[in-house]
Amino acid sequence: MFRNFKTVKRIVFGRGCFNQLDDILAAQRTAECPDMVFVVDDVFKKGKPLQERLPLHDEDLLLWVNVDDEPKTKYVDQLTAEVRKAMTERRRHLPAGVIGIGGGSTMDLAKAISLMLTNPGSSADYQGWDLIQVPAVYHAAVPTLSGTGAEVSRTTVLTGPEKKLGINSDHTVFDQMVLDPELIADAPREQRFYTGMDCYIHCVESLTGTYLNAFSQAYGEKSLALCQEVFLQADTPDSDDKLMMASYFGGMSIAYSQVGVAHAMSYGLAFVLGVHHGIGNSIVFDYLDEFYPQGVAEFRRMLERQGIDLPRGVTAASSDAQIDTMVNVALMLHPLWENALGKDWQQIMTREKLRDLYRRM
Ligand code: NAD
Numbered sequence: 610m611f612r613n614f615k616t617v618k619r620i621v622f623g624r625g626c627f628n629q630l631d632d633i634l635a636a637q638r639t640a641e642c643p644d645m646v647f648v649v650d651d652v653f654k655k656g657k658p659l660q661e662r663l664p665l666h667d668e669d670l671l672l673w674v675n676v677d678d679e680p681k682t683k684y685v686d687q688l689t690a691e692v693r694k695a696m697t698e699r700r701r702h703l704p705a706g707v708i709g710i711g712g713g714s715t716m717d718l719a720k721a722i723s724l725m726l727t728n729p730g731s732s733a734d735y736q737g738w739d740l741i742q743v744p745a746v747y748h749a750a751v752p753t754l755s756g757t758g759a760e761v762s763r764t765t766v767l768t769g770p771e772k773k774l775g776i777n778s779d780h781t782v783f784d785q786m787v788l789d790p791e792l793i794a795d796a797p798r799e800q801r802f803y804t805g806m807d808c809y810i811h812c813v814e815s816l817t818g819t820y821l822n823a824f825s826q827a828y829g830e831k832s833l834a835l836c837q838e839v840f841l842q843a844d845t846p847d848s849d850d851k852l853m854m855a856s857y858f859g860g861m862s863i864a865y866s867q868v869g870v871a872h873a874m875s876y877g878l879a880f881v882l883g884v885h886h887g888i889g890n891s892i893v894f895d896y897l898d899e900f901y902p903q904g905v906a907e908f909r910r911m912l913e914r915q916g917i918d919l920p921r922g923v924t925a926a927s928s929d930a931q932i933d934t935m936v937n938v939a940l941m942l943h944p945l946w947e948n949a950l951g952k953d954w955q956q957i958m959t960r961e962k963l964r965d966l967y968r969r970m
């Protein structure tokens with residue numbers, strides 16, 4: 610069986626295209642459902658020009674979200690309840706749409722809220738594959754950081770009580786993305802690098818994986834080349850445009866293949882120590898010469914060129930039980946291992962080997 614992919618329906622790209630957001634949303638507002646919910650990273654709250662530019666109407670709801678911790682199911686449930694309450698007070702059923710403005714974490718929160726407004730229970734009930742039954746309300750992505758590919762993917766990655774796992778479904782996919790390279794210009798340098806490395810690692814894991822096919826290769830090779838331009842060559846006026854397209858293509862590449870060892874291990878680090886995705890992938894990747902020799906060598910050149918010092922010793926204070934939990938979380942992700950190491954991956958990546966790798970970080 611081949612996967613019949615749903616993709617983002619509409620894309621607007623270009624410097625300043627954020628100014629068109631109001632017009633784009635106008636088409637979604639109806640007399641019964643006029644209200645839009647803006648889910649915005651609270652980093653833009655104080656004195657940031659973006660705050661002034663939000664095309665808010667009187668009836669709209671503005672939710673400032675905090676992403677110091679990556680999205681948790683509990684937080685999604687709380688935010689969804691807030692929207693529901695506001696809708697009930699207005700005697701309305703649902704909002705016209707949910708707009709996520711921020712990095713991967715904020716886009717994922719927006720996806721999850723749009724799904725949970727129409728599906729009963731807790732978001733933790735839907736962590737897995739194709740468990741969502743009812744279509745979400747209209748949802749749009751406005752990235753302010755590029756690299757995760759969250760703007761194109763069919764998942765929203767959430768940490769629940771038992772696991773870190775996405776809500777993977779066709780309904781998760783955004784209806785619209787607004788790709789304005791000007792919005793990523795002011796991201797902190799290190800954060801830009803780590804989120805960019807998420808994209809670079811998506812490409813390496815996809816292009817060296819056993820699931821590779823011409824579809825994934827086409828997107829992955831272009832994305833990889835763009836990452837090389839952005840992180841190994843001198844900055845140009847359109848570096849942010851390139852990074853934004855690299856993220857999109859990197860996301861498309863893994864859509865039809867899979868990620869690999871760095872992602873599986875990074876999930877373990879995130880679950881136990883709360884290490885964020887981009888930086889976690891980078892920390893792990895530096896120990897994976899054995900699996901990705903070329904990619905790791907090039908990654909180190911990028912680190913050097915960008916003047917980034919990777920954190921070291923992140924697991925030094927971890928107990929044996931914590932390392933065991935990391936191993937369990939990582940090993941749960943069968944498709945990632947199979948993509949990276951083939952059908953016999955369990956013979957290659959034993960618990961002992963994985964424990965040893967974690968201990969070195
Ligand atoms: P992020 O959204 O977690 O943000 C990182 C930091 O950068 C935050 O402090 C945020 O406030 C800040 N920030 C964002 N944009 C900024 C800007 N323009 N200026 C200044 N500060 C800004 O970072 P990320 O790396 O984009 O996303 C990581 C998240 O994405 C993780 O939660 C991960 O699980 C998720 N993810 C999702 C997918 C998917 O397909 N859904 C794929 C990969 C990762």
Ligand code: ZN
Pocket residue numbers: 757807808811872886
């Ligand atoms: Zn990733």
